[in-house]
Amino acid sequence: MSTQSDGPLSRWADRSMKNPGQVYRAMFYVAAFFFIVTTLFPFYWLVVLALTPNQEILNGFAAPVPEGFNVAAFAQVFEQVPFHLYMFNSFVLATSTTIIVLLIASLAGYVFGRLEFPGRGVLMLAILAISYFPPAAFVVPLFDIFTGGSPVVVPFSELVFGSPVNLFTPPRLVNTPGAMILPFSALFLPLSIFVLTTFYGQIPDGLEDAARVEGTTRIGALFRVIIPLSAPGVATAGVLTFISVYNEYFFSQIMALGNQPQQWSPLVGGILSYQTQYTTSFNLFAAASIIGVLPVAILVVVAQERIVSGLTAGALKE
Amino acid sequence: MARVKLEHVTKRYEDVTAVDDMNLDIRDGEFVCLVGPSGCGKSTTMETIAGLTLPTEGEVYIGDREVTRLPPKDRGIAMVFQNIALFPHMNVKDNISFGLRLRKYDSEEIDRRVQRASDIVQLEGMLERMPDEMSGGQRQRVAIARAIVRNPDVFLMDEPLANLDAKLRVHMRTELQRLHKELETTIIYVTHDQAEAMTMSDRIAVIDSGELQQIDPPLVCYNEPANLFVAGFIGSPSMNFTPGRVTDGGFTSESYDIEFDPASLGLSPGDSVTLGVRPEDVYPAEQRASVSDPSMTIEARTDVIEPMGDEIFVYVVTTDEMEMDFEAAEAGQLLMSVSPDSTIDVDQDIEVVLDRSKVHLFDDETGQAICHGLSPNAQTGTTTETETEAGDDD
Numbered sequence: 001m002s003t004q005s006d007g008p009l010s011r012w013a014d015r016s017m018k019n020p021g022q023v024y025r026a027m028f029y030v031a032a033f034f035f036i037v038t039t040l041f042p043f044y045w046l047v048v049l050a051l052t053p054n055q056e057i058l059n060g061f062a063a064p065v066p067e068g069f070n071v072a073a074f075a076q077v078f079e080q081v082p083f084h085l086y087m088f089n090s091f092v093l094a095t096s097t098t099i100i101v102l103l104i105a106s107l108a109g110y111v112f113g114r115l116e117f118p119g120r121g122v123l124m125l126a127i128l129a130i131s132y133f134p135p136a137a138f139v140v141p142l143f144d145i146f147t148g149g150s151p152v153v154v155p156f157s158e159l160v161f162g163s164p165v166n167l168f169t170p171p172r173l174v175n176t177p178g179a180m181i182l183p184f185s186a187l188f189l190p191l192s193i194f195v196l197t198t199f200y201g202q203i204p205d206g207l208e209d210a211a212r213v214e215g216t217t218r219i220g221a222l223f224r225v226i227i228p229l230s231a232p233g234v235a236t237a238g239v240l241t242f243i244s245v246y247n248e249y250f251f252s253q254i255m256a257l258g259n260q261p262q263q264w265s266p267l268v269g270g271i272l273s274y275q276t277q278y279t280t281s282f283n284l285f286a287a288a289s290i291i292g293v294l295p296v297a298i299l300v301v302v303a304q305e306r307i308v309s310g311l312t313a314g315a316l317k318e
Numbered sequence: 319m320a321r322v323k324l325e326h327v328t329k330r331y332e333d334v335t336a337v338d339d340m341n342l343d344i345r346d347g348e349f350v351c352l353v354g355p356s357g358c359g360k361s362t363t364m365e366t367i368a369g370l371t372l373p374t375e376g377e378v379y380i381g382d383r384e385v386t387r388l389p390p391k392d393r394g395i396a397m398v399f400q401n402i403a404l405f406p407h408m409n410v411k412d413n414i415s416f417g418l419r420l421r422k423y424d425s426e427e428i429d430r431r432v433q434r435a436s437d438i439v440q441l442e443g444m445l446e447r448m449p450d451e452m453s454g455g456q457r458q459r460v461a462i463a464r465a466i467v468r469n470p471d472v473f474l475m476d477e478p479l480a481n482l483d484a485k486l487r488v489h490m491r492t493e494l495q496r497l498h499k500e501l502e503t504t505i506i507y508v509t510h511d512q513a514e515a516m517t518m519s520d521r522i523a524v525i526d527s528g529e530l531q532q533i534d535p536p537l538v539c540y541n542e543p544a545n546l547f548v549a550g551f552i553g554s555p556s557m558n559f560t561p562g563r564v565t566d567g568g569f570t571s572e573s574y575d576i577e578f579d580p581a582s583l584g585l586s587p588g589d590s591v592t593l594g595v596r597p598e599d600v601y602p603a604e605q606r607a608s609v610s611d612p613s614m615t616i617e618a619r620t621d622v623i624e625p626m627g628d629e630i631f632v633y634v635v636t637t638d639e640m641e642m643d644f645e646a647a648e649a650g651q652l653l654m655s656v657s658p659d660s661t662i663d664v665d666q667d668i669e670v671v672l673d674r675s676k677v678h679l680f681d682d683e684t685g686q687a688i689c690h691g692l693s694p695n696a697q698t699g700t701t702t703e704t705e706t707e708a709g710d711d712d
Binding site for chain 2: 204206207209210211212213214215216217220225228229
């Protein structure tokens, strides 16, 4: 290998061969920079759009910096539509769904993760398989049920007994949170069950036995020992569910018959209501999106440490 | 404080029987060790007492109550686990008081009891620590404190010392005995270490492949083992076994003969039996005078010598040929324990005698002991057998 210093490039190459750590560090910065730019640029562009007056956007502008500094857009968001109500709706939907999901998934995760019973593998596979069904497949029957009035009958009972056997007539749930929380809980359960099964399965049997000998029931041991020790997993499942429901639009837009906050239209419904038949306020779209993202961003920052360890620890031994 | 009784307890898993028709009667305040090789069902037995495993058949009694289907928390027991099982998210005080807090004791009572329990196991000044900040021995003491703080009727200990280093284990062994003396609570202790069982317990329950082999005080298990398994398991180094046959005049094997009257033991010539003798009951022939009932002299050759400091273990080969395969060597070999000042050397011709009053005979077919001691005046194995049976029938 030549050690001659005939140019800056060959000197650099020489140096980096002797000291590859330096190059790796440089590569890390390049890669990190790339990912940060691609991730954060859309958000930056939201800020640009929010601060640029709508007229400028409609006229077309090419600059990568805002044309003007129209902070008023952030206030206008709340003046034009009751955006805080839409946020409240999404927040309530997300919170209730998360609570329900965590509760049921904890019980299911305990059973799948810690008990031996025949058919466990098949059942777990069925849950995972169902989670891959497209949600659209459920929309029509659920909408039919939630509009109320049509009784739920035993399948094929008409053929067997001559007349349909009614089980019950569901109440009219459209335009209420019930019509959204129920399907959300069902849809997001499998992922949480899967995450929590992995975590609960890793808690040593001795700890649960100790708790039970000391005076808890099995459920008591779950809540007093297993769940606290699986905090990263619970945080992961909870945050994933919360964010998914908070961003959800497909189901809620159908189950809320109109786009009004009184009909439990969610956050995305609120954002879209800045578009009317004749006007499209791109700057308000952007401003509302930023405001809508903030609670989730805060949640993730707060729970970040736990989520990261949760996503990685699932595969490893605690 | 309570007596613990198992009646015909059987635990079957899909294809294995972990515990097979176990009958145990443990008296109030007794320290009983369940001992056996790993996988023998001793831990499963303990789990059925604790209620962590439901028996397939049979009943469990603690005190006067039948508790077979009762959840662990209602059985009045406390348990110390092999892996210690402290709750890692709680400090020492919360760990110890966990059961008390669940039972809604008021905080003064909790403080008082935690203080007392931690005094007993010498945990002063450590109540605020987290389990991962403590050494193995300290954690073990916390686990014991957690068990004693509730004043349980019965302590269950599942190999509590298995994960400690040798020195600490011996120390904790005496601590546990002291604790038992102080609390006078029934203790059931699972171990695979026969030395632990010998030193600590009032009675040893020897278990093999899910079946109770013998339950007796340690020295009875040692001196009058009920069968081949107990004889081989209790005692270290283990008993010498020589397979052979009964003849008109006693016992014969490929390597040596022992004379006794077979008729007095109900044996007839031709019966195949195994003779067992402990290393300390084999003597060099020159000590014949000090042996209470010496056998005929056996010609042998020393093979391997293991000086232990307080005694020397000498492996002597009793068959004539030195060149033989491993199995035959095993059968023709006797382990002899001699005093440390002995001058025995390797590969040396030697004459040994057995103490006939300490020789055991086992039936080859059933493995059961036929007698303990061959001299006419020595006691026979009948006492042990009746005792074991009595234990079974209780």
